[in-house]
Amino acid sequence: MYGKARGEPLWRPAALPAAIVALAFALASPVPANAAALTAPEASEAKASSSTTDHSKLEALDKDFQTGPEVTKACLTCHTEAADQIHKTKHWTWEFVSPETGQRLGKRNIINNFCVAVSSNEPRCTSCHIGYGWKDGNFDFASKENVDCLVCHDTTGSYKKFPTGAGHPNYASKEWPPKSGKMRPPVDLKKVAQNVGPTSRQTCGACHFYGGGGNAVKHGDIDSSLGKPDKDLDVHMDAEGLDFACSTCHRTDAHAIQGSRYTTVAADTDGMVVPGKGNDERATCRSCHGERPMKDEKLNDHTDVVACQTCHIPAFARGGIATKMWWDWSKAGRKIDGKPVVKNGKGEVVHSMKKGQFAWAENVVPEYRWFNGEISYTELGDRVDPETGVEINSFGGSADDGKSRIWPFKVFKGIQPYDAGTDILAVPHLFGKDPDAYWKSYDWNRALSAGMQSVGYSYSGELGFIESEMSWPITHMVASKDDAIACDGCHAREGRLKDVAGIYMPGRDSLKPVDLAGWALVSLVLAGILIHGVVRVFSAIKRS
Amino acid sequence: MSRIYLFKRFERFWHWAQAALILTMMLTGFEIHGVYTLLGFETAVSTHTTTAWALIGLWAFAIFWHFTTGEWKQYIPSDKPGRIFAMAKFYAWGVFTGDPHPYKATPERKHNPMQRLTYLGIKLAVNPLIWITGLLYLFYNSWGGVLAGADLQIVAVLHTVGAFLMLAFLVAHLYLITMGETLFAQLKAMITGWEEVKE
Numbered sequence: 001m002y003g004k005a006r007g008e009p010l011w012r013p014a015a016l017p018a019a020i021v022a023l024a025f026a027l028a029s030p031v032p033a034n035a036a037a038l039t040a041p042e043a044s045e046a047k048a049s050s051s052t053t054d055h056s057k058l059e060a061l062d063k064d065f066q067t068g069p070e071v072t073k074a075c076l077t078c079h080t081e082a083a084d085q086i087h088k089t090k091h092w093t094w095e096f097v098s099p100e101t102g103q104r105l106g107k108r109n110i111i112n113n114f115c116v117a118v119s120s121n122e123p124r125c126t127s128c129h130i131g132y133g134w135k136d137g138n139f140d141f142a143s144k145e146n147v148d149c150l151v152c153h154d155t156t157g158s159y160k161k162f163p164t165g166a167g168h169p170n171y172a173s174k175e176w177p178p179k180s181g182k183m184r185p186p187v188d189l190k191k192v193a194q195n196v197g198p199t200s201r202q203t204c205g206a207c208h209f210y211g212g213g214g215n216a217v218k219h220g221d222i223d224s225s226l227g228k229p230d231k232d233l234d235v236h237m238d239a240e241g242l243d244f245a246c247s248t249c250h251r252t253d254a255h256a257i258q259g260s261r262y263t264t265v266a267a268d269t270d271g272m273v274v275p276g277k278g279n280d281e282r283a284t285c286r287s288c289h290g291e292r293p294m295k296d297e298k299l300n301d302h303t304d305v306v307a308c309q310t311c312h313i314p315a316f317a318r319g320g321i322a323t324k325m326w327w328d329w330s331k332a333g334r335k336i337d338g339k340p341v342v343k344n345g346k347g348e349v350v351h352s353m354k355k356g357q358f359a360w361a362e363n364v365v366p367e368y369r370w371f372n373g374e375i376s377y378t379e380l381g382d383r384v385d386p387e388t389g390v391e392i393n394s395f396g397g398s399a400d401d402g403k404s405r406i407w408p409f410k411v412f413k414g415i416q417p418y419d420a421g422t423d424i425l426a427v428p429h430l431f432g433k434d435p436d437a438y439w440k441s442y443d444w445n446r447a448l449s450a451g452m453q454s455v456g457y458s459y460s461g462e463l464g465f466i467e468s469e470m471s472w473p474i475t476h477m478v479a480s481k482d483d484a485i486a487c488d489g490c491h492a493r494e495g496r497l498k499d500v501a502g503i504y505m506p507g508r509d510s511l512k513p514v515d516l517a518g519w520a521l522v523s524l525v526l527a528g529i530l531i532h533g534v535v536r537v538f539s540a541i542k543r544s
Numbered sequence: 545m546s547r548i549y550l551f552k553r554f555e556r557f558w559h560w561a562q563a564a565l566i567l568t569m570m571l572t573g574f575e576i577h578g579v580y581t582l583l584g585f586e587t588a589v590s591t592h593t594t595t596a597w598a599l600i601g602l603w604a605f606a607i608f609w610h611f612t613t614g615e616w617k618q619y620i621p622s623d624k625p626g627r628i629f630a631m632a633k634f635y636a637w638g639v640f641t642g643d644p645h646p647y648k649a650t651p652e653r654k655h656n657p658m659q660r661l662t663y664l665g666i667k668l669a670v671n672p673l674i675w676i677t678g679l680l681y682l683f684y685n686s687w688g689g690v691l692a693g694a695d696l697q698i699v700a701v702l703h704t705v706g707a708f709l710m711l712a713f714l715v716a717h718l719y720l721i722t723m724g725e726t727l728f729a730q731l732k733a734m735i736t737g738w739e740e741v742k743e
Binding site for chain 2: 506
């Protein structure tokens, strides 16, 4: 059962100085905790499907499908509105207009410091699009049959989009990686279609674990270790315990998924989600746990300043897989000792002729900043300064705007190409069989020229590289409460929050002149005593 | 030599309980302030808070005791300012030359004029400063009304000022109690209640 919904603590002295003595007695006893007691269910026996439909009994699916779109057509004979619903989502459009800043964002538009941009690289990037066939700028976003139902609703684990297939799986046996001699078997579409079901950590993870071009590259708090995590790695997704799917928190309505990196809810003050209350957004901690969920009221007193994640995610990349922390594109295009790919002792790629140099890290302590949910991006065409480098995204927030909390971030840094003639970030054409593709000719000028042309810009011909930084709010890999950061993680002179301004933190802060004066006073008294004492002793000896 | 009964049982209990609580609070307080690490921040805070409530409780009893027994009058400053100078002169000179202690304690006037003034200052200035800022500090999250939006730093700094004053008092106090009739006469009096006085 959940505890009392938050809102009005049972006690809350309003005018303190007036009632200090009364308070002394009223509050000396332990304060009633309105902690929510969220208990794990019994370890469940194998879950039977609760669906009212056994898809293997459907005639429409009893076919030898040749392509993905054929399956989709069959799905739509019953789920008549599904494609239209998908068409409205970010998963389909890869586009998002920020209501706060008006910026046109989404994967299709933003420039990041991983593989930089989608445009001109579609068939590779769109292997994670929720559709089929987005291979260039002419994709038909109105097509219903090109919605990929299976990538999210597969339960067999056998459906995999081919990495360079523009969203299609391979329908015939195909080699991957190129020239590796390893063959990917074709997908059995009938089997997959007849076994569709709810989304799972595996289906969401098929793309989201591998964001940025590989396992654990991008997010830091999302990688394949969350496929079957234990309680230490994620207290909610614990496969032996609560076993949350992604959609347990990221609930959907009409295929639209709650929770967004573009409009993050930094400070949820709407309270627990209960039917009839209006907001049913459940992608925040507080929508289930309320605002004062801890047994210790002093800890609860922190929730108006600190995001839950800050204490409860002591580090990211905690699942045994390192996340990428640094990506230097300027080192691409060359071999090291004749080798196009160099790995370190742990098997992590540290140099790649295609992509440049990387640095990886596990169990990374996040950086902490105020965050009020407002994020603005450096967009294509914005002027950048090579002297200062560029913040790919920047986060609004401060101690006194009343809507910020201190959040943990993965800060991903790198060096990426830009147009030094016009001082704007560049879109490189990386992938393709044409000679302009960087991964074909390793010629930045040709790659930038083609890439910029694809987004309606002309490249000046002056190649430059600029340092860039992109920040990712950390919200997954929630540790069990015993592993949360203890008080002195932050309440210390050199604690985790040492650079967070705008608040006075006991243990971290002091007013130096007052401390100096205080110690001077104590020292003077001590010195006086010492002198007095010595004189006293000598005079006593002299007198006797 | 004769003995006078100077400190009653409750008074002695109050003094030593208060001493133990204040020492604990000082130790944990300066740790919370970040001066050193001893118990760890969390334990330091919980200990500091618990001892604060205990001290408030003790104080409630002590105030009640002082007013019901009339002992509060012990802290009224001497009406003869010259006596304070006599004390100061003794501390600054007489104690070295072997002069007799200028003050004779009686149960009705157990503190010398300088003690009276110092203890009064502690009770009227330092203690309230520490208590008020301490409680404000403790209930920082419940600040409302005139306090809404006020800065915790002001409260924290004033609390620290109070702590330094208390520490300075403690250091001086520990030394000054050795300047009774004999080195340990005052300490002994606070333990047993009895002080030996010369006729």
